Amino acid sequence: MSLVSLDQVHKYYGDNHVLKGVDLKVEAGEVVSIIGRSGSGKSTLLRCMNGLEEYQQGGIIVDNQAVENDEFKLRLLSRSVGMVFQSFNLFPHMTVGENVMLATKLVLKKNKAENKKLAEALLEKVGLSDKFDAYPGNLSGGQQQRVAIARSLAMSPKVLLCDEITSALDPELVGEVLKVLEQLKAEGMTLILVTHEMNFARDVGDRVIFMNQGKVWETGPSEEVFSNPQTEELQSFLAAVR
């Protein structure tokens, strides 16, 4: 059974039909990039996978759990699915360490010492071991995003959803965040990312999904999709972003 599986997912915002029957399967350990023009439904698709958005038809199963609009089930699901946002969404009134430890303390009920050890290890992994007691407001965007990744990893998710996580960063800070993602891939983490970093999608991603008009328009291994796009829409999209 695939780790993530979407079956004919339809989503409407009022009369606006945003997702028009999306099928998608992601296996454990895969790195899948979702690309497409703004408004093509790629972020919405990602947000449906962890219940941040409701969908109206079809089914989504993640880590053998159906994604349904039920608060209790979604809270269980959140242990399997991590998410990193474009705007970081760190808690500004807490230190970096507290940000990373909050959910493990409240949800997993880890004890203090164990929790601190975990947070320190995660911050070291993202290269921020010296920032444990700093406040997010005093960090650069790239550092904040790496804290956000560490915070998600603390819950040891099976899949990490990344919603344009480098789009709000200054160009020189993008690399440090992508490096963390590469490292996660090397460790076997499943990543699904909505991204505008075409180089990253091609070089690091296993597979690319091109979304257009609320549908999976074209999909395939990264190398193939980028070097030999089949549809006219993908060709013109790639031409525009290059």
Place this chain on the structure above:
Amino acid sequence: MVQFTDWDILKNLLLAARWTILLSLLAFVGGGVFGLLLTLLRSMRNKLITYLIQGYVEIFQGIPLLMQLFLTFFGLSLIGIEVDAWTAAVISLTLFSSAFFHDIWRGCIEALPKGQWEACKTLGLSYLQTMRHVIVPQAMRMSIAPTVGFSVQIVKGTALASVIGFVELTKAGSMINNAVFQPFKVFVFVAILYFIICFPLSVLARHLEKKNHVAR
């Protein structure tokens, strides 16, 4: 005829100012507790509760406090519940300030980025955990200055309780004036006393506003 010295006037006004301060405090605490309850209920995002609270707020913000005092004082006795001026004043001011406090605090909660809720949701925090650890601490910091600022409005609002016969600063002023016939002097004293109560609050609000601005 009895002669009143300035000190007599001031002394009696100061005695009455106690009741202004006490009434303000009761309205502040009562309105605060009730307003907090409304705010927590509303943040649960139940449609019916939201409509009811919205209606409540519109009513108490849309009717002059004076009318609210009249309606409480005379209205309750019409339906057979006799209330004294004290009780009526406390009830009215509590309801009045709860509507405003609720509105201030709701605004502070809604001013937080939606991403804060979403981050908590994806981390598996419950509603109560989210409120307690993430939303309330941030909203509280933002709300301190406008909350203190509104307390000035409450102090000034207590003056209206004079019309239902509650003897606080304003009422005492007009009673004393009826005896000494020196309206300008008496009401200058009254105004100064109100200012002495309100000014520190205004300064405090401004100070807190600045402080929190820097912290962000």
